Amino acid sequence: MMSVDASSRVEAVYAEVLRRNPGEPEFHQAVREVLHSLEPVLRKCPQYADANLVERLVEPERQVIFRVPWTDDAGEVHVNRGYRVQFSSALGPYKGGLRFVPQLSLGTVKFLAFEQIFKNALTGLGIGAGKGGADFDPKGRSDAEVMRFCQSFMTELHRHLGEHTDVPAGDINVGAREIGYLFGQYKRLANRYEAGVLTGKGIGWGGSHARTEATGYGTVHFVQEMLGTRGEELDGLRVVLSGSGNVSLFAVEKAQALGAQVVACSDSSGYVVDEAGLDLDLLKEIKLERRGRLDTYAEARAGARFSSRGSVYDVPCDVALPCATQNELREEHALGLVKNGVKVVAEGANMPCTPDAVAVLREAGVRYGPGKAANAGGVATSALEMRQNAARESWTFSEAEARLAVVMRGIHADCVTAAEEFGTPDDYVLGANAAGFLRVAEAMRDQGVV
Numbered sequence: 001m002m003s004v005d006a007s008s009r010v011e012a013v014y015a016e017v018l019r020r021n022p023g024e025p026e027f028h029q030a031v032r033e034v035l036h037s038l039e040p041v042l043r044k045c046p047q048y049a050d051a052n053l054v055e056r057l058v059e060p061e062r063q064v065i066f067r068v069p070w071t072d073d074a075g076e077v078h079v080n081r082g083y084r085v086q087f088s089s090a091l092g093p094y095k096g097g098l099r100f101v102p103q104l105s106l107g108t109v110k111f112l113a114f115e116q117i118f119k120n121a122l123t124g125l126g127i128g129a130g131k132g133g134a135d136f137d138p139k140g141r142s143d144a145e146v147m148r149f150c151q152s153f154m155t156e157l158h159r160h161l162g163e164h165t166d167v168p169a170g171d172i173n174v175g176a177r178e179i180g181y182l183f184g185q186y187k188r189l190a191n192r193y194e195a196g197v198l199t200g201k202g203i204g205w206g207g208s209h210a211r212t213e214a215t216g217y218g219t220v221h222f223v224q225e226m227l228g229t230r231g232e233e234l235d236g237l238r239v240v241l242s243g244s245g246n247v248s249l250f251a252v253e254k255a256q257a258l259g260a261q262v263v264a265c266s267d268s269s270g271y272v273v274d275e276a277g278l279d280l281d282l283l284k285e286i287k288l289e290r291r292g293r294l295d296t297y298a299e300a301r302a303g304a305r306f307s308s309r310g311s312v313y314d315v316p317c318d319v320a321l322p323c324a325t326q327n328e329l330r331e332e333h334a335l336g337l338v339k340n341g342v343k344v345v346a347e348g349a350n351m352p353c354t355p356d357a358v359a360v361l362r363e364a365g366v367r368y369g370p371g372k373a374a375n376a377g378g379v380a381t382s383a384l385e386m387r388q389n390a391a392r393e394s395w396t397f398s399e400a401e402a403r404l405a406v407v408m409r410g411i412h413a414d415c416v417t418a419a420e421e422f423g424t425p426d427d428y429v430l431g432a433n434a435a436g437f438l439r440v441a442e443a444m445r446d447q448g449v450v
């Protein structure tokens with residue numbers, strides 16, 4: 001097999017991925033991007049193609065699908081489907097979040113778990129890759145219903161978890177409330193206080209300071225590094241984000257702290273523009289306390305406007321941070337951003353830009369930071385939470401945040417170095433995929449055919 005050139009090799013691997021995983025377009029998309037980046041890597045380092053390493057890398061180690069029955073407040077029984085894809089344990093226990101969205105499918109969970117392989121490797125913190133969730137919609141559900149759902153979900157999932165086995169965390173619609181309910185049920189079933197089995201816990205019972213903020217803060221740290229390569233900084237730049245959840249809110253917070261003018265954000269109902277700069281206290285009150293929609297922001301704030309038509313990316317900006325969901329920034333949005341002079345696009349979400357959009361941005365010379373590098377601060381701080389749990393320590397906020405900043409600087413530097421080494425300086429996609437791959441591939445070679 002080694003005599004085959006790198007390009008034919010990755011094409012053959014991709015064809016087999018398509019054959020084996022029909023009807024999973026997001027997984028195909030994520031694999032295709034990585035395989036494309038691996039061509040120059042395998043050309044220069046052919047040893048990483050030995051023993052069908054790449055073929056093994058694109059096949060999850062384990063996929064668990066399970067029934068989640070639960071009873072609503074009116075006594076009606078519902079049945080949802082739960083997933084956990086344990087993709088790679090080459091570098092440590094499976095690690096990655098849980099997502100509760102009604103349209104969740106196995107293909108979505110697989111793409112997210114696959115991305116997590118390279119992201120987690122980039123952190124350098126000894127974590128493997130997984131992802132999970134359920135096709136459950138928590139919107140409009142009472143706390144008691146969400147609790148019963150989480151308890152039922154964990155009743156099956158717990159047998160697949162453990163601080164040395166698989167350590168979930170939050171993701172879309174899974175935040176502090178859900179992690180609390182999931183941990184409570186795990187503890188009851190396992191009959192032990194195994195703090196390191198979940199991350200994103202409450203600060204008073206094993207959580208890490210700065211985990212809530214970490215993904216958004218980390219994305220902005222990454223942007224600062226991207227700007228810094230050309231002697232620029234965030235101070236005074238106009239920023240637009242999508243989403244108004246965990247990642248977005250704390251990206252707004254850090255960007256504002258660094259002097260940026262953050263003028264727009266969105267949710268699944270539309271977007272809000274506030275030329276005076278977003279009022280973060282109001283946003284947090286609406287999103288974190290009231291769990292409300294963004295139109296109420298415009299009602300409460302003079303000068304702000306809400307729109308349910310068009311896109312947040314229609315708003316002119318220097319920096320765009322897609323922080324909502326996959327494939328939300330499409331070609332037409334990228335064309336609009338370029339027309340309005342965007343300099344940097346960095347992904348707070350996982351794979352929010354479609355391949356067409358990425359092509360438009362790169363063609364126009366826009367600096368583009370892929371999620372597996374730009375949003376790695378969340379999972380990195382989760383790994384730091386696991387360290388604190390193992391040592392029975394609790395660091396201060398400033399210590400945890402300082403470590404996050406170091407990790408993000410390191411990821412940026414590793415991406416730049418790998419991109420230069422494999423021939424395309426400034427290509428953060430190549431840099432992130434190559435640097436992440438090399439760490440995983442080295443471990444896989446050392447560990448034999450498993």
Ligand SMILES: NC(=O)C1=CN([C@@H]2O[C@H](COP(=O)(O)OP(=O)(O)OC[C@H]3O[C@@H](n4cnc5c(N)ncnc54)[C@H](O)[C@@H]3O)[C@@H](O)[C@H]2O)C=CC1
Nearest residue numbers: 171172173215243244245246247267268324325349350378
């Ligand atoms: N929470 C974390 O630590 C990490 C999250 N991510 C990724 O970041 C993204 C957001 O996750 P979270 O902020 O945790 O979730 P969240 O549930 O806290 O917030 C998601 C936000 O996106 C909005 N949204 C969903 N679909 C949308 C659409 N089509 N258009 C506009 N807005 C939309 C929702 O209204 C909500 O405001 C996801 O891609 C997730 O996988 C990545 C790394 C870590």
Ligand SMILES: O=C(O)CCC(=O)C(=O)O
Nearest residue numbers: 095096097169378379382
């Ligand atoms: O902190 C974690 O383990 C989850 C983070 C995550 O799901 C992600 O990086 O997309």
